[in-house]
Amino acid sequence: MIKFEKGVSPFVPTESDPGILEEIAVLKEELKDDLVILGHHYQRDDVIRFADVTGDSLILSQKAANMKKKHIVFCGVYFMAECADLLSADDQKVYLPDMRAGCAMADMANIKEVEMIWDHLTKGTKEKIIPITYINSSADIKYFVGKNDGIICTSSNAARIFDWAMERGKKILFLPDQYLGINTAISKSISEDAIFTLDRLPDEKAIEKSQVFLWNGYCSVHKCFTLDDVTKRRNEYPGINIVVHGECTADVVKASDAFGSTSTIIKMITDSENGSVWAVGTEQHLVQRLAKRFPDKTIMPLSEFGFQCVTMSMITPEKLLATLKEIKHGETKHEVCVSPEIKHYAKTALMRMLDL
Ligand code: SF4
Structure with a gap:
């Protein structure tokens, strides 16, 4: 349950x-x-x-x-x-x-806590840290990032923004979504040993060896999809295409065929052949709308439950x-x-x- x-x-x-x-x-x-x-x-x-x-x-x-x-x-x-x-x-x-x-995720990054962690990280290393915030964040967090030579990213361009940051610094502080952060870091071949999730304060050694610090926020909706959901859909529909949002957990993203933004998901399904079968790991209103729009394709939520964002x-x-x-x-x-x-x-x- x-x-x-x-x-x-x-x-x-x-x-x-x-x-x-x-x-x-x-x-x-x-x-x-x-x-x-x-x-x-x-x-x-x-x-x-x-x-x-x-x-x-x-x-x-x-x-x-x-x-x-x-x-x-x-x-x-x-x-x-x-x-x-x-x-x-x-x-x-x-x-x-x-x-x-x-937005539950945006609310997980509080400016006072972010400034406290920033102070701790910047005192712990001489290397330049570039803050990146996902667009799903408050204006306060965007302000903090802008003031500290950082940048905003979306789920469509996060990989490109990582490149931008690494051209200007040695380390990244990624806010507020740990999963978009880790999925992007892995896609950029950053070793998992060099990724630190800020569910605790890193000591000096951890600061030195880490390349990416992830704020420990997440989307309550996308976090609900599990590896079991992926396995179940693959068993039920051999050959199914599984596409999930980049806010899903790293194990779900790794087990899926593709991940990306809502625009990526819509484009992939729009461009697919009639008769294709899709399980989609994102908010249920969009999944339902896609299923209605493409009656010649089989489109279902990745989980047997369709998850809805309460605040939306x-x-x-x-x-x-x-x-x-x-x-x-x-x-x-x-x-x-x-x-x-x-x-x-x-x-x-x-x-x-x-x-x-
Ligand atoms: S689905 Fe809802 S909780 Fe998740 S990122 Fe979007 S607005 Fe925030």
């Missing part, structure tokens, strides 16, 4: 009130000249149907900034709305329909409607605003990645 920790639950299909959906459609049409709605792949169908753009967090933020609409409603989680605010112009406002919709699912049609009503009335209760002092260095870290 699986024990579900904070941030993840079994997939629960939802039904929406048709009246609410109708109201959203009417209001969206009314506001259309000034409004863009962004929908992350893990949102429920009755939210994503209203999205003008769908994608992962960075692509959504970039597209929204380029569209120049005054109001950007981000159907996703808090760090994504912060990211959109970093990239948007001063006259654009970013809204999150539920301000409590955080906090964005409901009711909350989207309430946010649109606020915009109509000039209210800003759900506006996400990164403070100017944090923004400067957080954006520096982001632009280092985008300029590559």
